[in-house]
Amino acid sequence: MEKANLFSNIPNALPEEIFENLLEHKHFKLERIVSCGQSTPPGDWYDQDKNEWIILLKGCAGLLFEDEPHLIEMHSGDYIHIPAHKKHRVEWTDEKQTTVWLALHYK
Amino acid sequence: MEKANLFSNIPNALPEEIFENLLEHKHFKLERIVSCGQSTPPGDWYDQDKNEWIILLKGCAGLLFEDEPHLIEMHSGDYIHIPAHKKHRVEWTDEKQTTVWLALHYK
Numbered sequence: 001m002e003k004a005n006l007f008s009n010i011p012n013a014l015p016e017e018i019f020e021n022l023l024e025h026k027h028f029k030l031e032r033i034v035s036c037g038q039s040t041p042p043g044d045w046y047d048q049d050k051n052e053w054i055i056l057l058k059g060c061a062g063l064l065f066e067d068e069p070h071l072i073e074m075h076s077g078d079y080i081h082i083p084a085h086k087k088h089r090v091e092w093t094d095e096k097q098t099t100v101w102l103a104l105h106y107k
Numbered sequence: 108m109e110k111a112n113l114f115s116n117i118p119n120a121l122p123e124e125i126f127e128n129l130l131e132h133k134h135f136k137l138e139r140i141v142s143c144g145q146s147t148p149p150g151d152w153y154d155q156d157k158n159e160w161i162i163l164l165k166g167c168a169g170l171l172f173e174d175e176p177h178l179i180e181m182h183s184g185d186y187i188h189i190p191a192h193k194k195h196r197v198e199w200t201d202e203k204q205t206t207v208w209l210a211l212h213y214k
Contacts, residue, residue, distance in 0.1 A: 030211065040176070053137065079110065079129075
């Protein structure tokens with residue numbers, strides 16, 4: 001049996017976010033997301049056709065939901081459930097260190 | 108939207124491991140496991156009818172697979188995929204701090 005580490009294999013420079021499938025299944029997808037300062041482009045919203053359970057495990061980030069006034073600040077261990085078509089955006093991610101997320105997408 | 112934290116709501120004393128469903132779905136179950144010094148009873152093996160993807164996020168532990176001679180030491184961020192009916196046991200978990208796992212069970 002081989003183990004791997006969620007915080008390994010992260011490049012020093014991250015010009016773009018990295019999306020990497022850890023597990024793909026007919027009914028769900030488990031994904032690692034690595035960010036460093038990236039955010040959703042101004043005016044854009046994620047509008048996903050799948051539900052998403054997401055946990056931030058390193059770094060920090062700010063999430064905004066279209067129908068809510070306040071930003072949700074995510075720190076290590078924070079998780080949130082985003083129903084399909086709940087419009088949201090990543091306002092900011094930590095610029096000083098990598099931010100590592102684990103996301104479970106499912107219908 | 109409400110966030111929660113994987114490392115919160117852990118009792119000071121843990122006479123037994125805590126198994127807590129974070130997400131239940133027809134095709135999978137996402138579970139938090141909190142241990143503190145517990146291990147699988149001597150001679151016992153887990154023989155699960157579901158596949159399990161498991162990540163250790165706090166503390167440390169030793170996993171043993173029946174058909175492999177060496178213990179796999181798990182530290183923060185380490186994850187492993189355990190196919191259904193792959194017999195395994197938790198030889199030890201950290202006694203000095205809580206060990207927090209996130210497990211995804213699926214068929």
